[in-house]
Amino acid sequence: MRGPVLAAAGEAMGGAGGPLARTIRAKLTAALQPTHLEVRNDSPRHGGPPGAETHFGVLVVSGRFAGLPLLQRHRLVHEALRAELAGPLHALQVIARTPQQWQSDPHAPPAPPCLGGSKREQRRG
Amino acid sequence: MRAAVRTGWRIGAAAALRGRAGRPLSQAAGEGGEAEGGGGGSGSREAVERLVREHPVVVFMKGSPAQPLCGFSNAVVQILRLHGVEDYRAHDVLQDPDLRQGIKNYSNWPTIPQVYLNGEFVGGCDILLQMHQNGDLVEELKKLGIRSALLDAEKDQEKK
Numbered sequence: 001m002r003g004p005v006l007a008a009a010g011e012a013m014g015g016a017g018g019p020l021a022r023t024i025r026a027k028l029t030a031a032l033q034p035t036h037l038e039v040r041n042d043s044p045r046h047g048g049p050p051g052a053e054t055h056f057g058v059l060v061v062s063g064r065f066a067g068l069p070l071l072q073r074h075r076l077v078h079e080a081l082r083a084e085l086a087g088p089l090h091a092l093q094v095i096a097r098t099p100q101q102w103q104s105d106p107h108a109p110p111a112p113p114c115l116g117g118s119k120r121e122q123r124r125g
Numbered sequence: 126m127r128a129a130v131r132t133g134w135r136i137g138a139a140a141a142l143r144g145r146a147g148r149p150l151s152q153a154a155g156e157g158g159e160a161e162g163g164g165g166g167s168g169s170r171e172a173v174e175r176l177v178r179e180h181p182v183v184v185f186m187k188g189s190p191a192q193p194l195c196g197f198s199n200a201v202v203q204i205l206r207l208h209g210v211e212d213y214r215a216h217d218v219l220q221d222p223d224l225r226q227g228i229k230n231y232s233n234w235p236t237i238p239q240v241y242l243n244g245e246f247v248g249g250c251d252i253l254l255q256m257h258q259n260g261d262l263v264e265e266l267k268k269l270g271i272r273s274a275l276l277d278a279e280k281d282q283e284k285k
Contacts, residue, residue: 071248112250
């Protein structure tokens with residue numbers, strides 16, 4: 001798939017999103033040449049105000065993952081987003097599949113519900 | 126009750142690592158500041174190494190197994206519970222900022238939760254979920270001498 005086709009598919013899937021969403025999409029596209037890519041902003045589900053970009057989920061389908069165990073696949077995704085993860089990106093859910101895997105099972109599990117996280121940082125027991 | 130006792134022990138241990146003067150031991154020993162430690166003390170490579178080796182199953186999470194404070198951490202707890210794994214070491218990184226940074230440095234992994242099996246980092250919530258779904262987790266637990274409860278559940282179903 002060429003760049004413009006992927007970008008169009010991305011727009012159709014979830015809208016352009018904010019600046020961080022666009023950065024994530026661009027970096028993952030450049031690093032992994034995915035055949036399918038979904039970038040989902042989960043920040044509202046974690047209590048973020050409108051426009052917040054802190055919690056994301058990405059579904060990356062790429063031939064680059066072939067032969068790699070899950071840990072290595074996720075590390076490739078993290079590497080592409082190293083600057084963002086050191087910065088505003090607080091949480092990142094990752095689904096990393098090869099094109100064959102995605103074809104045989106084109107579904108991704110939903111993200112787990114938020115349980116408060118750092119907002120509830122306080123000493124307990 | 127057990128979780129509270131364990132938490133108390135961990136906080137005590139972290140304080141002990143810092144030494145009476147309140148400074149991290151690595152600095153007190155005169156070594157130069159290391160970029161890799163999370164400020165030394167409980168976040169140092171040595172301290173984390175001790176933690177990941179103290180039990181076959183070690184989890185770094187937000188909150189505790191009794192009360193997870195993050196959906197991803199909760200998912201890890203629930204998956205382990207499904208397999209009947211209730212005896213493991215869980216460390217609440219929200220209680221210890223040095224450990225929170227130190228564990229990320231140690232595994233070169235940017236997020237919490239982190240799961241270690243036999244001292245080896247296996248991944249976070251997403252990976253554990255996939256290992257659970259594809260049967261790999263049952264196999265990995267078996268290597269640790271832990272029999273997954275799901276195997277017994279399957280056997281019960283076959284009997285019916």
